[in-house]
Amino acid sequence: MIKFIRKFVSILMVAVWLLNVPLTVFAEEMPEQTEQFAMKPLPKQVGETKVVCEDENGILYVTLVDFSESVTRATNRTTDATFLFHYKTILGTTADAFEVKLSCDWIEDGLNSSIIVLNGNATTLGGGYTCTWIDSYHSQCQCWLELDVAKSGVYRFCALLVPLEDNPQLSLDYLYFGEIVG
Amino acid sequence: MKSKKFTTIVLALSLLLCGCAVQNDAAGAAGGQSDETVYTASVGSKNSMSADEQYAELTQDTLREAFLELEGVKDAKVHIAYAEDSVEVTTDLTYAEGADQEKTKETVEAVLQKFFADDVNAHITVN
Numbered sequence: 001m002i003k004f005i006r007k008f009v010s011i012l013m014v015a016v017w018l019l020n021v022p023l024t025v026f027a028e029e030m031p032e033q034t035e036q037f038a039m040k041p042l043p044k045q046v047g048e049t050k051v052v053c054e055d056e057n058g059i060l061y062v063t064l065v066d067f068s069e070s071v072t073r074a075t076n077r078t079t080d081a082t083f084l085f086h087y088k089t090i091l092g093t094t095a096d097a098f099e100v101k102l103s104c105d106w107i108e109d110g111l112n113s114s115i116i117v118l119n120g121n122a123t124t125l126g127g128g129y130t131c132t133w134i135d136s137y138h139s140q141c142q143c144w145l146e147l148d149v150a151k152s153g154v155y156r157f158c159a160l161l162v163p164l165e166d167n168p169q170l171s172l173d174y175l176y177f178g179e180i181v182g
Numbered sequence: 183m184k185s186k187k188f189t190t191i192v193l194a195l196s197l198l199l200c201g202c203a204v205q206n207d208a209a210g211a212a213g214g215q216s217d218e219t220v221y222t223a224s225v226g227s228k229n230s231m232s233a234d235e236q237y238a239e240l241t242q243d244t245l246r247e248a249f250l251e252l253e254g255v256k257d258a259k260v261h262i263a264y265a266e267d268s269v270e271v272t273t274d275l276t277y278a279e280g281a282d283q284e285k286t287k288e289t290v291e292a293v294l295q296k297f298f299a300d301d302v303n304a305h306i307t308v309n
Contacts, residue, residue, distance in 0.1 A: 111296055139300030142241070158240060162248035163296045165289065169248050175236045 042083060042173050052176060053153075058089035060097065060152065072105075076116075079104045079159075081172055087127055096125035098149060102172055104159045113141075113168035118159045120145040153178045238262040245297065249273070249290060254281030258290075268303030275308065 043050050043064040052060040066082035085097045101121040107114050115138070122131035128151060135146040144158040154177040162169045242260045249258040257276035262269060271294055277283050291308045298304035 111292055113296075141297045141299070144237075156237070158237075160241065160244045161297075162245060163293055164248055164251065167251060169251070171244055171247075173240055173244070175240060177236075 042081070052085065053178070056090075058087055060085060060087050062086075065099075075107050075109050077106050077108050077170070079106070079170055079172070085129075095127050097127050097129045097152075098125055098131055099123045100131075100147065100155075100157065102145075102157055102159070104143070104170060104172070106159075106161060106170055108168050110165045110168065111163050113161055113163040115139075115141060115143045115159055115161050115170075118143040118145060118157075120147065120157055122147055234264070238264055245273075245294070248293075249275070252286065252289060254278050254283070254286035255290075256281075268305065269298060269301050271298060271304060271306045273306075273308045 043062065046064050046067050049061050049063040052062050054060070063084045063086065064081060065084045066080070068080045070078045070080075072078055080101070080103045082099065082101045084099050086094060087097050088094045099122070101119075101123075103119040103121075105116040107116060118136075118138070120133060122133065124131055130150040132148045132150075133145060134148045134154070137144050141161040141163060142158070143160075144156050147155045147157065149155060156175040156177070158173050158175070160171050160173070162171075242262050245260045246258050249255050249260070254277055255275055256278040259274040261272045273290060273294065275287065275290060277286060287308050291306060294306045294308070295304075298306065
Protein backbone atom coordinates (compact mmCIF):
# COMPACT_ATOMS: atom_id res chain seq x y z
CA MET A 1 0.00 0.00 0.00
CA ILE A 2 2.83 2.37 0.95
CA LYS A 3 4.56 1.53 -2.31
CA PHE A 4 1.38 2.38 -4.16
CA ILE A 5 0.98 5.71 -2.36
CA ARG A 6 4.63 6.59 -3.10
CA LYS A 7 4.16 5.83 -6.77
CA PHE A 8 0.91 7.75 -6.84
CA VAL A 9 2.46 10.80 -5.20
CA SER A 10 5.43 10.67 -7.59
CA ILE A 11 3.16 10.48 -10.61
CA LEU A 12 1.00 13.25 -9.20
CA MET A 13 4.04 15.49 -8.70
CA VAL A 14 5.27 14.86 -12.24
CA ALA A 15 1.79 15.54 -13.59
CA VAL A 16 1.50 18.78 -11.65
CA TRP A 17 4.93 19.86 -12.84
CA LEU A 18 4.07 19.03 -16.45
CA LEU A 19 0.77 20.86 -16.28
CA ASN A 20 2.09 23.83 -14.39
CA VAL A 21 3.38 25.74 -17.43
CA PRO A 22 0.20 25.52 -19.52
CA LEU A 23 -1.92 26.20 -16.43
CA THR A 24 -0.07 29.42 -15.83
CA VAL A 25 -0.44 30.42 -19.44
CA PHE A 26 -4.16 29.70 -19.50
CA ALA A 27 -4.83 31.45 -16.24
CA GLU A 28 -2.92 34.62 -16.91
CA GLU A 29 -2.90 35.13 -20.65
CA MET A 30 -1.10 38.41 -20.49
CA PRO A 31 2.37 39.49 -21.42
CA GLU A 32 5.02 40.36 -18.94
CA GLN A 33 6.82 43.54 -19.71
CA THR A 34 9.77 42.78 -21.89
CA GLU A 35 10.07 46.15 -23.60
CA GLN A 36 10.48 49.51 -21.98
CA PHE A 37 8.97 51.44 -24.85
CA ALA A 38 8.55 51.23 -28.56
CA MET A 39 7.22 53.34 -31.35
CA LYS A 40 4.51 51.28 -32.96
CA PRO A 41 2.89 52.21 -36.21
CA LEU A 42 -0.74 51.17 -35.98
CA PRO A 43 -2.05 48.93 -38.73
CA LYS A 44 -3.33 51.07 -41.60
CA GLN A 45 -5.45 48.59 -43.54
CA VAL A 46 -8.61 47.01 -42.14
CA GLY A 47 -7.74 43.44 -41.15
CA GLU A 48 -4.02 44.20 -40.84
CA THR A 49 -2.36 42.89 -37.67
CA LYS A 50 0.83 44.00 -35.97
CA VAL A 51 2.77 42.78 -32.97
CA VAL A 52 2.56 44.98 -29.87
CA CYS A 53 4.86 43.03 -27.57
CA GLU A 54 5.83 39.49 -26.80
CA ASP A 55 6.98 37.45 -23.85
CA GLU A 56 7.74 33.84 -23.02
CA ASN A 57 4.02 33.01 -22.82
CA GLY A 58 2.84 34.49 -26.09
CA ILE A 59 2.31 37.60 -28.17
CA LEU A 60 0.00 40.59 -27.89
CA TYR A 61 -1.25 41.74 -31.30
CA VAL A 62 -3.25 44.71 -32.54
CA THR A 63 -5.60 44.51 -35.50
CA LEU A 64 -7.35 47.36 -37.27
CA VAL A 65 -10.94 46.13 -37.34
CA ASP A 66 -12.69 49.23 -38.60
CA PHE A 67 -11.67 52.46 -40.31
CA SER A 68 -13.67 55.26 -41.86
CA GLU A 69 -13.24 58.84 -42.99
CA SER A 70 -16.21 61.10 -43.38
CA VAL A 71 -16.91 64.70 -44.31
CA THR A 72 -19.35 66.43 -42.02
CA ARG A 73 -19.16 69.91 -43.56
CA ALA A 74 -17.15 71.48 -46.37
CA THR A 75 -13.87 71.37 -44.49
CA ASN A 76 -14.76 69.23 -41.48
CA ARG A 77 -13.40 65.71 -41.46
CA THR A 78 -13.87 62.82 -39.09
CA THR A 79 -11.46 59.91 -38.99
CA ASP A 80 -12.59 56.86 -37.01
CA ALA A 81 -10.54 53.77 -36.30
CA THR A 82 -11.14 50.74 -34.10
CA PHE A 83 -8.19 48.67 -32.90
CA LEU A 84 -8.56 45.25 -31.30
CA PHE A 85 -5.76 44.08 -29.04
CA HIS A 86 -5.64 40.31 -28.69
CA TYR A 87 -3.28 37.81 -27.11
CA LYS A 88 -2.08 34.51 -28.50
CA THR A 89 -0.36 32.05 -26.19
CA ILE A 90 2.47 29.77 -27.25
CA LEU A 91 -0.10 26.97 -27.13
CA GLY A 92 -2.16 28.71 -29.78
CA THR A 93 -4.97 29.90 -27.51
CA THR A 94 -6.24 33.32 -28.54
CA ALA A 95 -8.18 35.78 -26.44
CA ASP A 96 -9.40 39.31 -27.00
CA ALA A 97 -7.81 41.67 -24.50
CA PHE A 98 -9.17 45.17 -25.11
CA GLU A 99 -10.46 47.40 -27.85
CA VAL A 100 -9.68 51.05 -28.52
CA LYS A 101 -11.86 53.25 -30.71
CA LEU A 102 -10.31 56.51 -31.82
CA SER A 103 -12.33 59.28 -33.38
CA CYS A 104 -10.64 62.44 -34.60
CA ASP A 105 -12.52 65.51 -35.82
CA TRP A 106 -10.35 67.89 -37.79
CA ILE A 107 -10.53 70.75 -40.23
CA GLU A 108 -8.97 70.38 -43.66
CA ASP A 109 -7.87 73.86 -44.64
CA GLY A 110 -4.42 73.69 -46.14
CA LEU A 111 -1.81 75.29 -43.94
CA ASN A 112 -4.53 76.26 -41.44
CA SER A 113 -5.73 72.71 -40.95
CA SER A 114 -6.23 71.76 -37.33
CA ILE A 115 -7.41 69.02 -35.03
CA ILE A 116 -10.65 69.81 -33.22
CA VAL A 117 -10.87 66.80 -30.96
CA LEU A 118 -9.53 63.30 -30.46
CA ASN A 119 -11.83 60.90 -28.64
CA GLY A 120 -10.68 57.60 -27.25
CA ASN A 121 -12.96 54.82 -26.12
CA ALA A 122 -11.39 51.80 -24.47
CA THR A 123 -13.25 48.58 -23.78
CA THR A 124 -11.91 45.74 -21.68
CA LEU A 125 -12.67 42.39 -23.27
CA GLY A 126 -10.88 39.77 -21.21
CA GLY A 127 -7.71 38.33 -19.74
CA GLY A 128 -7.68 40.61 -16.72
CA TYR A 129 -6.74 43.74 -18.65
CA THR A 130 -8.23 46.92 -17.29
CA CYS A 131 -8.01 50.27 -19.05
CA THR A 132 -7.71 53.73 -17.52
CA TRP A 133 -7.21 56.93 -19.45
CA ILE A 134 -4.54 58.87 -17.61
CA ASP A 135 -3.38 61.84 -19.68
CA SER A 136 -3.92 63.86 -22.82
CA TYR A 137 -2.39 66.61 -24.91
CA HIS A 138 -3.85 68.83 -27.58
CA SER A 139 -2.40 71.43 -29.89
CA GLN A 140 -3.34 72.57 -33.38
CA CYS A 141 -1.64 69.65 -35.12
CA GLN A 142 -0.72 67.23 -32.35
CA CYS A 143 -3.07 65.39 -30.10
CA TRP A 144 -2.68 62.34 -27.93
CA LEU A 145 -4.42 60.28 -25.30
CA GLU A 146 -2.62 58.04 -22.85
CA LEU A 147 -4.16 54.76 -21.79
CA ASP A 148 -2.87 52.74 -18.86
CA VAL A 149 -3.62 49.08 -19.39
CA ALA A 150 -3.13 47.04 -16.24
CA LYS A 151 -0.60 44.21 -16.63
CA SER A 152 0.41 45.48 -20.05
CA GLY A 153 1.68 49.04 -19.95
CA VAL A 154 0.91 52.54 -21.07
CA TYR A 155 -0.19 53.28 -24.60
CA ARG A 156 -0.12 56.77 -26.09
CA PHE A 157 -2.49 57.08 -29.03
CA CYS A 158 -1.47 60.01 -31.22
CA ALA A 159 -3.23 61.96 -33.95
CA LEU A 160 -0.68 63.97 -35.91
CA LEU A 161 -1.78 66.41 -38.59
CA VAL A 162 0.77 67.67 -41.09
CA PRO A 163 -0.82 70.79 -42.61
CA LEU A 164 0.41 70.53 -46.17
CA GLU A 165 -1.16 73.19 -48.40
CA ASP A 166 -2.52 70.80 -51.01
CA ASN A 167 -2.98 67.62 -49.05
CA PRO A 168 -3.08 67.86 -45.24
CA GLN A 169 -2.34 64.47 -43.73
CA LEU A 170 -3.74 63.04 -40.53
CA SER A 171 -2.13 59.93 -39.12
CA LEU A 172 -3.02 57.80 -36.11
CA ASP A 173 -0.23 55.99 -34.32
CA TYR A 174 0.78 54.97 -30.86
CA LEU A 175 3.70 54.61 -28.56
CA TYR A 176 3.88 51.66 -26.23
CA PHE A 177 5.50 51.99 -22.86
CA GLY A 178 6.14 48.84 -20.88
CA GLU A 179 5.52 50.66 -17.64
CA ILE A 180 3.85 53.81 -16.44
CA VAL A 181 5.76 56.89 -17.46
CA GLY A 182 6.22 60.00 -15.40
CA MET B 183 -4.05 -4.56 -9.05
CA LYS B 184 -2.44 -3.05 -12.14
CA SER B 185 -5.83 -2.03 -13.47
CA LYS B 186 -6.65 -0.38 -10.13
CA LYS B 187 -3.42 1.61 -10.29
CA PHE B 188 -4.13 2.72 -13.80
CA THR B 189 -7.65 3.84 -12.86
CA THR B 190 -6.31 5.81 -9.91
CA ILE B 191 -3.72 7.56 -12.07
CA VAL B 192 -6.28 8.37 -14.75
CA LEU B 193 -8.63 9.68 -12.09
CA ALA B 194 -5.92 11.89 -10.62
CA LEU B 195 -4.98 13.30 -13.99
CA SER B 196 -8.64 13.90 -14.84
CA LEU B 197 -9.06 15.84 -11.61
CA LEU B 198 -6.05 17.98 -12.48
CA LEU B 199 -7.35 18.69 -15.96
CA CYS B 200 -10.78 19.56 -14.57
CA GLY B 201 -9.08 21.99 -12.20
CA CYS B 202 -7.30 23.51 -15.14
CA ALA B 203 -10.55 23.92 -17.08
CA VAL B 204 -12.35 25.48 -14.13
CA GLN B 205 -9.47 27.89 -13.59
CA ASN B 206 -9.49 28.82 -17.26
CA ASP B 207 -13.27 29.29 -17.30
CA ALA B 208 -13.11 31.47 -14.23
CA ALA B 209 -10.45 33.64 -15.84
CA GLY B 210 -12.48 33.87 -19.03
CA ALA B 211 -15.67 34.71 -17.20
CA ALA B 212 -13.96 37.43 -15.23
CA GLY B 213 -12.48 38.86 -18.38
CA GLY B 214 -15.72 38.53 -20.29
CA GLN B 215 -17.20 41.48 -18.54
CA SER B 216 -16.54 44.42 -20.77
CA ASP B 217 -15.63 47.70 -19.21
CA GLU B 218 -15.77 50.85 -21.25
CA THR B 219 -13.97 54.09 -20.60
CA VAL B 220 -14.12 57.15 -22.79
CA TYR B 221 -11.61 59.94 -22.90
CA THR B 222 -11.26 63.08 -24.92
CA ALA B 223 -8.53 65.52 -25.75
CA SER B 224 -9.92 68.68 -27.22
CA VAL B 225 -9.19 72.37 -27.45
CA GLY B 226 -8.85 73.59 -23.90
CA SER B 227 -7.77 70.26 -22.47
CA LYS B 228 -4.14 70.98 -23.04
CA ASN B 229 -1.89 69.33 -20.54
CA SER B 230 1.81 69.46 -20.27
CA MET B 231 3.63 68.19 -23.32
CA SER B 232 5.57 65.07 -22.64
CA ALA B 233 8.94 65.77 -24.14
CA ASP B 234 10.25 62.31 -24.69
CA GLU B 235 12.47 60.76 -27.29
CA GLN B 236 9.91 58.24 -28.44
CA TYR B 237 7.37 60.93 -29.25
CA ALA B 238 10.04 62.92 -31.07
CA GLU B 239 10.88 59.84 -33.12
CA LEU B 240 7.24 59.30 -34.06
CA THR B 241 6.83 62.95 -35.03
CA GLN B 242 10.04 62.92 -37.06
CA ASP B 243 8.86 59.95 -39.10
CA THR B 244 5.40 61.42 -39.64
CA LEU B 245 6.79 64.75 -40.86
CA ARG B 246 9.37 63.07 -43.06
CA GLU B 247 6.75 60.93 -44.78
CA ALA B 248 4.58 64.00 -45.38
CA PHE B 249 7.48 66.06 -46.78
CA LEU B 250 8.33 63.30 -49.22
CA GLU B 251 4.91 63.93 -50.75
CA LEU B 252 5.94 67.46 -51.63
CA GLU B 253 6.95 68.26 -55.15
CA GLY B 254 10.57 69.30 -55.07
CA VAL B 255 11.58 67.09 -52.16
CA LYS B 256 13.67 64.06 -52.96
CA ASP B 257 14.55 63.23 -49.37
CA ALA B 258 14.07 64.78 -45.96
CA LYS B 259 15.75 64.21 -42.65
CA VAL B 260 13.87 65.60 -39.69
CA HIS B 261 15.42 65.75 -36.26
CA ILE B 262 13.44 66.85 -33.23
CA ALA B 263 14.95 67.36 -29.81
CA TYR B 264 12.75 68.30 -26.88
CA ALA B 265 14.27 70.16 -23.98
CA GLU B 266 12.55 71.17 -20.77
CA ASP B 267 10.89 74.30 -22.20
CA SER B 268 11.82 74.28 -25.85
CA VAL B 269 12.01 72.15 -28.95
CA GLU B 270 14.71 72.16 -31.62
CA VAL B 271 13.57 71.10 -35.06
CA THR B 272 16.18 70.62 -37.76
CA THR B 273 15.22 69.52 -41.26
CA ASP B 274 17.72 68.68 -43.97
CA LEU B 275 16.14 68.58 -47.39
CA THR B 276 17.48 66.95 -50.51
CA TYR B 277 15.83 68.69 -53.42
CA ALA B 278 14.56 66.99 -56.53
CA GLU B 279 16.13 67.91 -59.83
CA GLY B 280 14.80 71.18 -61.17
CA ALA B 281 12.99 71.98 -57.93
CA ASP B 282 12.41 75.55 -56.82
CA GLN B 283 14.58 75.15 -53.74
CA GLU B 284 13.64 78.45 -52.11
CA LYS B 285 9.91 77.81 -52.52
CA THR B 286 10.20 74.23 -51.27
CA LYS B 287 12.19 75.38 -48.25
CA GLU B 288 9.59 78.06 -47.47
CA THR B 289 6.77 75.53 -47.74
CA VAL B 290 8.50 73.14 -45.34
CA GLU B 291 9.26 75.96 -42.93
CA ALA B 292 5.64 77.13 -43.00
CA VAL B 293 4.36 73.60 -42.31
CA LEU B 294 6.77 73.18 -39.40
CA GLN B 295 5.80 76.59 -37.97
CA LYS B 296 2.15 75.51 -37.97
CA PHE B 297 2.91 72.04 -36.67
CA PHE B 298 4.81 73.42 -33.70
CA ALA B 299 2.68 76.58 -33.37
CA ASP B 300 1.67 75.72 -29.80
CA ASP B 301 5.18 74.98 -28.64
CA VAL B 302 6.28 78.27 -27.12
CA ASN B 303 9.98 77.92 -27.82
CA ALA B 304 10.15 76.07 -31.11
CA HIS B 305 13.39 76.69 -32.97
CA ILE B 306 12.99 75.59 -36.55
CA THR B 307 15.85 75.24 -38.99
CA VAL B 308 15.47 74.06 -42.56
CA ASN B 309 18.55 73.40 -44.65
